[in-house]
Amino acid sequence: MKLIQSQTRNIVCAIGLSLFSVAVHAAVDAHSRNLAASCAACHGTNGQSVGGAPALAGMDKALFVNQMKDFKSGARPATVMHHHAKGYSDEEFEKLADFFAAQSR
């Protein structure tokens, strides 16, 4: 039973992964991926943080855009993020959000 459960989980994971991979290529263009790549130093490869700064992978798109706008306006106080948010346009927030929303956690 345990074995079956674990196999089922593997299959589900495999399907999840392959859908995810298709979704990334269909929905997220290279420019968005390139923009997002610079975030990895603090937030991990593809937003999969290994600690400290929050993971961005799989983050809700609307929440990501909202947080970035709040960092930019100062509505949300930040240690570092206001310095980054002010460097990007609202359109770029959308692109970044699309990329991170499509990443597996």
Next chain:
Amino acid sequence: MSLDRRDFLKLTAAGIAVSVFPGCATSASEIVKKKGQRVVIVGGGFGGATAAKYIRMWSENKIEVVLIERNPTFISCPMSNTVLGGSRTIADLTQNYDTLKNKYGIELVRGEVTAVDPQKQTVMLADGYLSYDRLIIAPGVDFMFDRIEGLSAEVAGERIPHAWKAGAQTTLLRKQLESMADGGVFAISIPKAPYRCPPGPYERACQVAFYLKNNKPKSKVLILDANPDIVSKKGLFTAAWNELYPGMVEYRADAEVKQVNVAAKMIKTEFEDVKADVLNIIPPMKAGAVANLAGVVNVDNRWCAVDFLSYESKVHKNIHVIGDSVSAALPKSGHLASSQAKVCVAAIIELMQGRQPDTNPAIANTCYSMVSNNEAVHVAHVYRYNAEKQAMIAADGGGVSGKRSEGEGILANYWLKNILADVLL
């Protein structure tokens, strides 16, 4: 003109590139047989290692990658000043290249490049050659020892460490600090900008002062800066010196070191002679030697001009330069070397498929400095491509911390953890 051994070796290597190499390339053995489209990367630091991983990741392993590195392990320069303060060891900053090899299928070649042939598109090493479709040069900096009389690579290695590449010299400098008597002077000299890691020397002053405050409180840190003022995070560093280490750190601007007397531990600037107990001379820097071998050094005889959409050299087609060797209005940092690597490889992947690179790159830099064992400050900017100027320009809104904090100290440690994972795992 006197030639030290290092210069002689470089000249010899350059000579080989011109006269012998074309013959060698046909008779010497191919180290790793090229099967498909291939990128060869020279240098496995923040830039080169990132490039290696991301080409494989973004090309879905379709492009061959050979990474040439002369050192057996990766040692992080960022955070290595904390080895002097005592909160880390070099071992804590050392990682291997196993994951790049095993998980990403990158061919690792340990060795030193002796010549590059931009026409034949080959790279020569002592035991053979490698062919490339695209070459990425990521050597970091080399030191211009000849700018300071009495200094040489040997002197730096054994007596007056610069410790500006993390490793044996960092450990040596820490030992010298430990051996210094209480009441001694630890002198740090800073070259004129541009140099690797603009805030690094001032962070180092904090780390040395942190050690001295706790172990040898009568001692002093003397900063001799060739620049007219503190280059980076000025208010934050002066606050740290005044508040955390009062009376211990002395700063002198416009103090360019011209000469060193190794035996007497004396340094000469334009204006004065300074005696110290530990000398840490950080020499002026230039692009790593392999950039010279490839003939892509074309700015002030020191740096490499590139197209910022692809990081392709302005001198040779199919040779790209990333990181500290690039001539740019960008700080020479590990984060920016890694960010440049991603723009470069994204462009290479497009170019190899007959498409054009992304025309609107934007990259970010976050740079923490540890001002004590647990408090940090940062500077962060986004840099955007300006098509008119064909340059990377800092976007509005970047800046530095309001004040130092333990919270930033924690973030700094996680920054290191995340970037090392992003580069190597």
